[in-house]
Amino acid sequence: MNKVPNISDSEWYIMKVIWNRSPITANQVIEELEGTIGWKPKTIKTLISRLVRKEVLGFTKEGREYYYYSLVTEQQCIFNENRTFLERVYGGVFKEMLAAFLEHQKLTNKEIDEIKEILDNKVR
Incomplete structure (x- = not known):
């Protein structure tokens, strides 16, 4: 992937879990975030789907389970956030x-x- 898409603040929560425990199911992401964020499971699944559409996450299917993994590194996303911030706030x-x-x-x-x-x- 050449260009790393922008990731929303909410999506960062999902990505941090996936970077730490990949490959991981949606239910495992939900369990990991349970008690730290007041999101409903449907919200987490929606965010995962959004990240798949952005091509930030990939997945494999094993039986009835989908296992998600990152297509971009945490460092790539941090660099992209730094660059975007620098351009937006300080004109680059x-x-x-x-x-x-x-x-x-x-x-x-x-x-x-x-x-x-x-x-x-x-x-x-």
Whole structure:
């Protein structure tokens, strides 16, 4: 898959379960999310179907059960979310985003040193 589709906030809950326990049935996803989110089983199944239509999830059928698995990695989705956020909020200008985060974020000396090391490694 070349382009990773955007995943809604609700779909992220489903994907996190599937990335951790793939392949998994819809009922197992429902059990995993039970008690953490107040969704009805039908809502979860609808979200799974939506992810299949988006080609983010694939499935195999064994008897009467459908086993779902991810067609994209969590890292691909995170990268896509980061890129979309950067474009939407900061017009694609990374420096603007970084400056805004650094200006409003309390950082320890250790965190500042880690950021410096990341930047130093980037220019090498």
